[in-house]
Amino acid sequence: MGNMAGTAGDRAAARGRMRAMVLEPGAGARLCARERLVPRPHGHDVLLRVSACGVCRTDLHLLDGELAPRRAALVPGHEIVGVVCALGSRAAQWRVGQRVGVPWLAHSCGACAFCRSGRENLCDRARFTGLDRDGGYADYVVADARYCLPLPARYDDVHAAPLLCAGLIGYRAYAMTGAARRLGLYGFGAAAHIVAQLAVAQGREVYAFTRPGDARSQRFARALGAVWAGASDGPAPVPLDAAILFAADGALVPSALAACAKGATVVCAGIHMSELPAMPYALLWGERCLRSVANLTRADGAAFMRLAERIDLRTAPVVYPLARANDALADLRAGAFDGAAVLVPPPC
Numbered sequence: 001m002g003n004m005a006g007t008a009g010d011r012a013a014a015r016g017r018m019r020a021m022v023l024e025p026g027a028g029a030r031l032c033a034r035e036r037l038v039p040r041p042h043g044h045d046v047l048l049r050v051s052a053c054g055v056c057r058t059d060l061h062l063l064d065g066e067l068a069p070r071r072a073a074l075v076p077g078h079e080i081v082g083v084v085c086a087l088g089s090r091a092a093q094w095r096v097g098q099r100v101g102v103p104w105l106a107h108s109c110g111a112c113a114f115c116r117s118g119r120e121n122l123c124d125r126a127r128f129t130g131l132d133r134d135g136g137y138a139d140y141v142v143a144d145a146r147y148c149l150p151l152p153a154r155y156d157d158v159h160a161a162p163l164l165c166a167g168l169i170g171y172r173a174y175a176m177t178g179a180a181r182r183l184g185l186y187g188f189g190a191a192a193h194i195v196a197q198l199a200v201a202q203g204r205e206v207y208a209f210t211r212p213g214d215a216r217s218q219r220f221a222r223a224l225g226a227v228w229a230g231a232s233d234g235p236a237p238v239p240l241d242a243a244i245l246f247a248a249d250g251a252l253v254p255s256a257l258a259a260c261a262k263g264a265t266v267v268c269a270g271i272h273m274s275e276l277p278a279m280p281y282a283l284l285w286g287e288r289c290l291r292s293v294a295n296l297t298r299a300d301g302a303a304f305m306r307l308a309e310r311i312d313l314r315t316a317p318v319v320y321p322l323a324r325a326n327d328a329l330a331d332l333r334a335g336a337f338d339g340a341a342v343l344v345p346p347p348c
């Protein structure tokens with residue numbers, strides 16, 4: 001690692017060790033703090049000193065076994081902000097010292113029918129950060145330089161981290177709603193709090209649906225510009241033109257369809273959802289469309305970061321030190337905060 005930069009990085013690299021929070025089989029639904037070797041970047045990879053890493057609901061699905069890790073002793077985390085500290089021999093896109101973002105999509109094959117039609121998010125051989133590759137719950141991470149994203153300078157590290165999945169997947173889901181004027185958001189967490197601001201900035205009306213009785217989240221939604229906020233088990237005040245489901249509760253699908261006008265699209269934005277209940281066809285009739293959103297493309301990343309450069313998205317990070325990753329996950333599960341949890345590794 002000849003071109004390692006930064007004093008903290010220098011010291012850790014000199015020792016060749018780093019701290020990581022690891023998902024180990026048999027450890028139950030908790031990550032284990034481990035010391036590991038700092039990985040070396042080969043080929044297209046860059047080595048990043050992690051500055052901040054967002055905590056995503058997908059990480060909870062991993063912890064709970066609803067999503068199977070694809071390697072033993074996996075380091076989760078796919079909303080990584082880091083500084084390039086070493087380059088593989090073929091990672092010419094970036095320079096040492098540059099700040100980059102690492103999103104969920106870690107690799108696509110470039111050859112399958114999906115990749116060749118601009119849909120690398122559906123690639124048969126796609127690999128994902130914090131699922132197939134070790135992620136950002138660590139001091140250092142290696143990532144394929146071709147899949148890293150530039151980050152708008154207006155966001156500091158902890159405010160930028162939630163953009164990388166909550167923002168990006170939220171953006172892809174939002175884009176699926178076309179020109180919908182009245183937009184319903186079910187589950188007002190990390191993704192919705194970013195999408196709401198995008199939608200408001202673009203002149204849409206946002207209707208926020210939260211757990212019944214969750215007055216705090218409803219206030220948060222109104223503070224971010226929602227014209228209405230209320231319980232997800234109740235009716236919408238007006239027929240919606242589209243809805244996005246960020247909550248992982250399949251029972252919300254018929255509710256959202258019922259809240260929508262004819263021709264509306266309901267987008268399921270999560271990687272996992274509980275089973276959908278049986279429902280009358282009348283809920284889908286009238287050219288209502290029910291679809292999911294899977295992953296992201298690099299084009300989504302570029303388009304969203306251009307928007308985030310222009311629109312001042314007030315992400316609401318709740319910062320935890322890396323060693324408290326389990327607390328961050330528990331608080332996410334409990335709905336203990338508004339906005340997005342972000343892990344920050346302490347200086348080496």
Ligand SMILES: [Zn+2]
Pocket residue numbers: 056057058078104165166
């Ligand atoms: Zn995510």
Ligand SMILES: [Zn+2]
Pocket residue numbers: 108109110111112113114115116120123124125126
């Ligand atoms: Zn492919």
